[in-house]
Amino acid sequence: MKRLLPSLRARKRYLAFELISEEPASRNDIVREVISSASSLIGDVTTSDCDIKVLGFEGGIGILQCSHTRVKETRASLAALTRINGKRATLHVLGASGTVKGATEKFLQDYRPFEPEIQE
């Protein structure tokens, strides 16, 4: 099938995120939990508008795609995620960008995993 013209393609935002959780999770777990928390918080109709897709997830960080008009709803449904596979977890959005390249360069390239600094 012929590809849509660039001007007709839906515009996207790419959110770089990190996972903070009790146990490591796989991409499939994240996809499942994100969609279920979104449809529970904002409903199936708005979730379909958001067009959420997890493009990649590896080593605690990843990128997901959403519609450029629905960034707020997407962020809210990521915030509403509390558990992955029954283990407590939270997704922290590092930033949003208009391209995958931008999101990777700006937020993921010099990403350092969060380590609590405990001073005694």
Next chain:
Amino acid sequence: MGKPKFYDFCVHAAPDGDHTAPELVSLARHFGYDGIALANHSDKLPDKKPVLPSIEGFEVFRGIELVEENPSKLHSLIGKFRNSMDVLIVHGGSEAVNRAALENPRVDILNHPAFDRSSGLNQVLAKAAAENGVAIGITLRPILHSRGSRRVRLLSDLKANLELTRKYEVSLVLCSDAMSCFDLRSPMETLALAEVCGLEEDEALDAISIVPERIITKNRPGPGYVRDGIEVLEGDDLF
């Protein structure tokens, strides 16, 4: 206007919550907060006074969430803790407690006002809250952790309270009410969630940065402060 400062005024550290104060503080800092208040429930206070972790560029405030069913005992608890705390929160949940908290100008925030079939506020209480400068706390943890009918209840209570607070110009405070690190949310996520739940953009921003700042300046007066309306000014050419 520069970048607003973000505060989370209701975080429960161990032994009330699951994680220790330094862990919560470093995660909140990582998330982009400028300060948090450690506000444990008054029935689960640690035996000795906790040492607040100090990190440069990040403020940790002393707070407490009072849990008391009896209004007159609540007033005496408020008197007991007021001077040593930066943030004084009352855990509502019955008509008597809500009323006692909102009619006491020494209280900063009322959390969880909802009970039985009521959202916890009415026009009388909202007016009292506006007169006494008590803010209504919007807590995220119950909204995040419930689903289905319970969440629907919480959100409709929140919307009912919003109607009243808008009409009577009561201030709002957004806080996580976190019991563990996994309940903390970054400021941007908190704002997005608040907006999805029915707050306007500027209301949400006020509730997470300006109202908390106002509470702190009220409770930590400047060096020349004597009492309400009286302040010693320094300088030569005042007149």
